[in-house]
Amino acid sequence: MRTTPWFEVREDNVVRPDGVHDVYHHVVSPGSITVVAVDDDDRVAVTRQWIYTHAARQWRLPAGAIDAVDVDPRAAAERELAEETGVRAVRWEPVAQVNGADSFTNHVDHVFLATGLTLGTPSREAAEADMDVHWVPMRKALELVADGGIRHAGSVCGLLAVGIRREATDRW
Template identity: 35%
Template sequence: MTEQPRDFLADTPENWSVTATSTPYTGKKTGVRADDVVMPDGGTARRDYQVHPGSVAVLALDEQDRVVVIEQYRHPVRHKLWEIPAGLLDVPGENPLHAAQRELYEEAHVKAEDWRVLADVYTSPGGSDEAVRVFLARELSEAEGERFAVFAEEADMRHARVPVADLVRGVLAGRLHNTCLAVGVLALQAARAGDGLAALRPANAPWPARPFPA
C-alpha cells in the first residue's frame, strides 16, 4: 500500500456539469432544487436536494464541565430532542460568530467570552447543502437584560446544564440523536485527547462553505 502524505485527507471542492436546473419549491427559509448532473460515465442523473442558508451551533461549556442544552420538539422526526443552542444564518454573508452569539443569547440567555471553532460539517450532503459550524464557547455568564421572547416550538423548551461525560454516554448509547450535540461533544472529547483546546481554530477561521467578510 502506498503511503499517503499526511495532509491528503481533506475534502476538495468540485463542481460537476449541470445540464438543467429548476426550483420546484421555495419556502420561507429553505427550498428544493432539481439538477440534472453529468456523471463520470457521460450520462446524467437527477439530483433533488434542499437548498439551505447554513447554520451555527454552540457547545457552551461552563466551569463545572457542564454543557448548556435545550430540549425542543422537532416535528419531522416526531421527537423532543436534547440539543445545543443553534440557529440559521438568517442574513446572507453574516459572520457566523455573530450569529452564534445571538443564538446563545436568544435560546439560553447566556454570553461567553472565549470562542473557538469545534467542527464544520455538512449535515446531510446526499440530500441538502446545509453547512453547520459548531462553536465551543467558554467563560460563560448570564446575559444582561430581559430574556428573549420565545414562540412556537421554543415556548415549550426545557433548559439544563449537563456534564460532558453524561452527554457522551448518551450519544454512544443511542439516547441522544441531535447532530450538532453529537458532533460537538465528541469533537470536544477528541480535542482534549489530542492537541488540546488551545489548538482549536479561532472563532473567525475561514469557512469556505459559507464565506463571510473578514
C-alpha cells in the same frame, strides 16, 4: 424550484460521472450553527424541546439557522446561544463543520465551543416556548451521545470533538 424562508428545493440538469444527462434534486440551505457552551464547572448547556420532523422531544445543544442578518456563522452562534439560553460567551472557538446529508443538501452546520459564560435571560421564538435548558456535566453529555440520547448531528459532532480534544490534552 421551490423557495421557503429557510431553504430552496432545486432541480438541476447535470451530467453524471457515467456521462448520462440527468436531473439532480437537492435542497440549498444557508446553513446552521451548534454551540457547545461549557461553564466554569465543566457543565454543558443542553436543550430539550419538541422537534416536529422527528415527532419527539429531543436533547440537543443550542442550535439554529444562519439568518440573513448574521454577518457570519459565529454571529449566528452568538445570537442563537443568547436567544435560546440567555447565555453570552467571552471566548468562541470553531470546532467543526458537519455536512449532515451530502446527497440531499449543501447544508453545513458550523459548530463552536463557547466559554467564559455569563448567564442572562433567554428571548426565545414562539416555536421554542417548550424549550428547557439543562446544565449537564460534560461526561454526562458524552454518555448521552454514546447511549443515543443525543442524535442531532451538530450536537454529536461538537460534543465528541470537544471530548476528544480534552482527552488529548488531559483537560478532564
